[in-house]
Amino acid sequence: MTDGLRLRAPELRGRRWLNTGGVDLDLAALRGRVVVLDFWTFCCVNCLHVLDELRPLDQEFADSLVIVGVHSPKFEHEGRPEAVEAAVERYAVHHPVLDDPELVTWDAYTARAWPTLVVIDPEGYIVGQMSGEGHAHGLATLVRELIAEHSAKGTLRQGDSPYVAADEQATALRFPGKVAQLADGSFVVSDTAHHEVVHLEADLVTERARYGGEGVFNEPQGVLVLPPEAVDRLGYDLLVADTVNHRIASIRLSDGRIRTEAGTGEQLRERSGSGPALKQALSSPWDLAWWIDRAVIAMAGTHQLWALHLAADPADSTVAVLAGTSAEGLRDGVADEAWLAQPSGLATSRDGKRVWIADSETSALRSIELTDNGFELTTHVGEGLFDFGFVDGARADARMQHPLGVAEAADGAVLVADTYNGAVRRFDPATGLLSTVLTDLAEPSDLLPLDDGTVVVVESAAHRVDRRRLPASATAGGDRGSVRRAATDVSPGTLELQVNFAPPTGQKLDDRYGDPTMLMVSSTPEALLRAGAGRAEGLARALEIDPTVGDGVLHISVRAAACDASGPDGEVPEHAACHLYQQDWGIPVRVVDGGDDRLELDLRGV
DSSP states (O other), X not given: OOTTOXXXXXXXXXXXXXXXXXXXXXXXXXXXXXXXXXXXXXXXXXXXXXXXXXXXXXXHTTTTEEEEEEEOOSSSGGGXXXXXXXXXXXXXXXXXXXXOTTOHHHHHTTOOSSSEEEEEOTTSEEEEEEESBOOHHHHHHHHHHHHHHHHHHTOOOOOOOSOOOOOOOOOSSSSOOOEEEOTTSOEEEEEGGGTEEEEEOTTSSSEEEEEEOBTTBSSOOOEEEOOHHHHHHHSOSEEEEETTTTEEEEEETTTTEEEEEEOOSSBOOSSOOEEEGGGSOBOOEEEEEEETTEEEEEEGGGTEEXXXXXXXXXXXXXXXXXXXXXXXXOBOEEGGGOBBSOEEEEEEOTTSSEEEEEEGGGTEEEEEEEETTEEEEEEEEOOOTTEEEOBOBSTTTOBOSSOOEEEEOTTSOEEEEEGGGTEEEEEETTTTEEEEEEOSOSOEEEEEEOTTSXXXXXXXXXXXXXEEEOOSSOBOOOOEEEOOOOOEEEOSEEEEEEEEEOOOTTEEEOOBTBOOEEEEEXXXXXXXXXXXXXXXXXSEEEEEEOTTTOSEEEEEEEEEEEEEOOSTTSOOOTTOOEEEEEEEEEEEEEEOTTOBSEEEEEEEEO
């Protein structure tokens, strides 16, 4: 916070509380404890990263710290009570969660991005606010300081957590993610919440084998059956996107051997990379497809596609970015300049010319293909980060809602698992029309058309994989929708952008080799910004808003590197440990006379 001003934390208000055994919490009940509010939504991969970062803090400070998740939905489906309950179980959220579908608490704390973290001291005052991921070290430092300060003041109250575990249900599969078919007609399914890959017979019920388990896989998603020539060369049958372990693993079906083929087990922070596959960190790989002579990875955590070239000896395998700058959004064109937004489903076309992409955060169907100009991305359905719905028709009208799976049928049509609409959609590349073929599904996350005209559908929230026959005619979809976040009113002309960043105690911005910060700004539509777009060092910039363009979205990405300052005079020593802080914002803006002429965002404000 600024200028030593102490701000009293607003009350926590929403529809209901989860993980409390039916007890409603308020700030009075939490007084005397350090509280961290985690504003999250379950579609957001960065929010899932933060859940993982918070777990060690929850354990270390169990008697003094209370983490409260404030679920603030982006998509319409995420506001449904049953969907929130499923997400809390799916992602193993083991702290109290306030269900805030109308964004009441979100607005009270002026949150602007998923995820946002707010720290409240034992006396009920806000002492820190930060956006994005990578804050675990700084949070731990701040919590220790608050515990020491309020222990000395006598205002710290220690005790048991208000968390009460919900009853668990036993099912054969738990939140399955992806499915693939083997040459003998059997199937492999990622049993995500059980942390396993399951080999099923052709009936999709009888189990042949299970691979992995907790401690081996961690929420696996994509499963890829390798082509015969690759199996002969590499000596294994499957690749698995081991999502939370940030790696690509292989499975040899003959003896069940599981081996890492790419990734270090650490989450990628730099959002770029290439080189030896076993030395390169990855970030939430979500799906896989075989294209040309290598595996394409949907790198959801960095909004990119990567390519993995596999060698018989994993030490000789390599990875490289195939598409995406790491900016989150929808921009077509040459692959290394294009934008994606949490790509989560991949499928190679039957003619091998392209890979279809379910680009979940833009609710889009996209593709990548090799042209005379190199690799290029094209959008077939979808408009942007804040546009979604359930509408059939041509691209100008068609809408989906956070699709996670895609596949090409024998007739050349593209089937999409339209996850948050609970539907299977059919896109005809020849006409450019989107239609609806199956509805009333429970969060379908993948699908696989079979030669007999049926389609295997993974209904993740129903914990099953089922075979469906597509109807002869399509049904009609529903309505358009948009993200319910309030737009920020800004004045035409100059808008001063300031990103606040205060390094944690014991760290400082490392300027030994130049400015350690970077700010990248763009807009949708592009013409909204007359000046100020682009990438440059620094945390402040003057933007020039064009009043003739109307409403739009400012896309802001920031990065700051702070290093441990352990020298005798508080300087950064030569080989100090450094920490990268970064966040992407999509800020809807409305250009009006009398609007704000200054936009402040907190990367880490204390």
